[in-house]
Amino acid sequence: MNTEIYKITDPAADRAAVEAAAALLRRGEVVAIPTETVYGLAANAFDPAAVRKIFQAKGRPQDNPLIVHLAGAQELETVAKDIPEAARRLYARFSPGPLTVILPRKDTVPAEVSAGLSTVAVRIPSHPVANAVIKAAGVPLAAPSANLSGFPSPTGVQDVLDDMTGRVAAIVDGGESECGIESTVVSLAVSPPRLLRPGVITAEQLREILPDLVVDDAVLNPLKAGQTAASPGMKYKHYAPNAQIYIVRGGQKEFFRFLAAHPGEADTALVFEEDLPLCPVRAVAMGREAEPLSQTARLFSALRELDKLGAKTVFARAPVPTGVGLGVCNRLYRAAGFRFLNGGPKILGVCGQTGAGKSTVCDMLREFGLTIVDTDQIAREVVQPGSPVLPRLQTVFGADILLADGSLDRAKLASRAFASPETAAKLSAVTHPAIIAIAKSRAEEAKRQGKWAVIDAPLLFTAGMDTDCDFTLKVTAPEETRLKRIMARDHITEEEARKRIAVQGKEDRLSSHADHFVVNEDLAAVKTQIKAILTQSGYISE
Numbered sequence: 001m002n003t004e005i006y007k008i009t010d011p012a013a014d015r016a017a018v019e020a021a022a023a024l025l026r027r028g029e030v031v032a033i034p035t036e037t038v039y040g041l042a043a044n045a046f047d048p049a050a051v052r053k054i055f056q057a058k059g060r061p062q063d064n065p066l067i068v069h070l071a072g073a074q075e076l077e078t079v080a081k082d083i084p085e086a087a088r089r090l091y092a093r094f095s096p097g098p099l100t101v102i103l104p105r106k107d108t109v110p111a112e113v114s115a116g117l118s119t120v121a122v123r124i125p126s127h128p129v130a131n132a133v134i135k136a137a138g139v140p141l142a143a144p145s146a147n148l149s150g151f152p153s154p155t156g157v158q159d160v161l162d163d164m165t166g167r168v169a170a171i172v173d174g175g176e177s178e179c180g181i182e183s184t185v186v187s188l189a190v191s192p193p194r195l196l197r198p199g200v201i202t203a204e205q206l207r208e209i210l211p212d213l214v215v216d217d218a219v220l221n222p223l224k225a226g227q228t229a230a231s232p233g234m235k236y237k238h239y240a241p242n243a244q245i246y247i248v249r250g251g252q253k254e255f256f257r258f259l260a261a262h263p264g265e266a267d268t269a270l271v272f273e274e275d276l277p278l279c280p281v282r283a284v285a286m287g288r289e290a291e292p293l294s295q296t297a298r299l300f301s302a303l304r305e306l307d308k309l310g311a312k313t314v315f316a317r318a319p320v321p322t323g324v325g326l327g328v329c330n331r332l333y334r335a336a337g338f339r340f341l342n343g344g345p346k347i348l349g350v351c352g353q354t355g356a357g358k359s360t361v362c363d364m365l366r367e368f369g370l371t372i373v374d375t376d377q378i379a380r381e382v383v384q385p386g387s388p389v390l391p392r393l394q395t396v397f398g399a400d401i402l403l404a405d406g407s408l409d410r411a412k413l414a415s416r417a418f419a420s421p422e423t424a425a426k427l428s429a430v431t432h433p434a435i436i437a438i439a440k441s442r443a444e445e446a447k448r449q450g451k452w453a454v455i456d457a458p459l460l461f462t463a464g465m466d467t468d469c470d471f472t473l474k475v476t477a478p479e480e481t482r483l484k485r486i487m488a489r490d491h492i493t494e495e496e497a498r499k500r501i502a503v504q505g506k507e508d509r510l511s512s513h514a515d516h517f518v519v520n521e522d523l524a525a526v527k528t529q530i531k532a533i534l535t536q537s538g539y540i541s542e
């Protein structure tokens with residue numbers, strides 16, 4: 001296939017080129033166009049045959065849906081239905097720009113675009129050339145990133161020429177893409193709203209409009225076996241250079257300490273520009289640490305450079321995964337195949353059988369200088385007046401569980417929530433995600449400040465929080481000791497104490513996989529065990 005190349009610097013001045021690209025699109029051809037995020041491979045979103053050509057050109061699996069690009073928010077109704085108010089506020093605030101919103105799909109959009117899903121991804125790009133081409137074409141354009149499937153998204157026209165020459169009708173050269181990573185994808189087709197792909201528009205910014213936004217697990221973690229991706233694209237292998245990349249946890253200090261402790265192991269370092277003067281090995285920079293937007297702009301080209309250099313083993317730094325850093329980490333962790341080396345502080349998860357003396361152990365860890373994140377304390381915080389959890393509890397248990405002053409009527413909630421195992425499960429379904437999110441963010445914050453953190457959680461394993469910890473510890477004690485302690489603590493009979501132990505069966509079973517166990521009978525012995533665990537994990541040097 002002959003591929004036309006159109007260079008468009010100013011859509012008004014280069015009107016003929018804009019019209020030529022638009023004419024090809026109207027005729028059902030595929031045209032690569034620049035956008036502010038990355039280049040896209042566009043076709044008429046209403047034309048199933050044209051859309052199928054995109055999948056062919058890209059070599060993309062048919063079950064991975066495309067994003068529909070519009071010229072303006074006034075066109076939303078042409079592709080989506082039942083548009084929630086929140087969507088309008090999102091577009092009003094962030095569009096045109098690098099934001100994609102998943103909405104219920106209108107039947108006008110062929111199933112090919114959405115890979116058969118009942119939803120459609122919609123974005124209004126801000127790039128003047130993209131905008132001019134969509135307007136001139138007069139139809140919404142379905143477009144994935146303009147790379148061959150499995151390769152990095154193209155951020156400059158040369159990348160597109162390399163991948164797509166001969167495969168598409170035309171390529172529009174509109175200069176370098178400003179963002180350098182793909183758009184932020186947020187789904188409003190689920191409740192609460194969910195961030196599926198982080199980008200230059202951050203989770204923090206989105207929360208100003210979507211206070212209950214959750215970040216999908218797949219953003220920073222590999223999909224677990226048997227788990228299905230909320231966004232089909234997340235299950236596909238993303239671009240990973242030929243080199244094995246290892247991310248060294250921690251900040252600059254930990255990185256260089258780690259490099260010095262493992263001489264000759266890495267042939268290349270993937271770092272920030274500020275790190276370059278300190279690097280004892282060949283180094284590639286992915287932007288400046290102090291300027292997250294320079295990282296998104298440089299990330300994909302830095303990864304490509306590793307291949308050009310023939311790098312084999314790379315030790316990499318990673319930004320803190322908040323703000324724009326979340327988008328960088330999302331791509332970088334995948335490029336590294338989720339391989340991490342521990343150069344920095346860690347999170348220790350602590351659980352324990354009731355009456356085993358978990359708090360004694362946590363007090364001791366605090367004395368050793370670790371930051372304790374107490375989930376029981378957080379459980380009390382999330383039902384304080386003003387907490388976003390309260391309205392959700394009202395929805396489930398009735399508006400009258402709040403008193404006139406906005407505080408929680410605990411007795412009323414308890415009588416309703418503990419009426420049956422089903423209602424109790426409903427209570428956990430509302431409170432647990434909030435508690436877990438707060439605990440995680442406090443532990444990560446401590447880590448960021450260079451401190452080791454302890455997540456103290458009675459249901460660490462049942463709640464799945466063990467996977468957020470670098471290592472775990474279970475506090476145990478002989479059953480007779482625990483019975484005595486529970487009876488003394490709660491002033492109850494032995495029979496009641498035995499019941500409390502019995503209800504913890506599930507957690508007890510799951511936590512049998514903890515990394516460490518501390519038997520809590522004698523204080524001096526506990527201290528010795530904790531010292532040994534902290535030494536083994538690198539907190540205390542031998």
Ligand code: TXA
Pocket residue numbers: 035037038039040041064065066067100102114117119120121123143144145146181182183184185196230231232233234
């Ligand atoms: O910045 C961007 O978004 C670029 C430019 C060209 O606009 N496009 C882009 O498209 O990155 P693509 O196809 O490479 O990535 C779209 C992502 C995929 O992970 C896909 O699975 C997801 O969005 N997606 C699309 N429609 C979806 C839907 N209805 N539900 C869930 N995820 C969807």
Ligand code: MG
Pocket residue numbers: 144145153
């Ligand atoms: Mg892509």
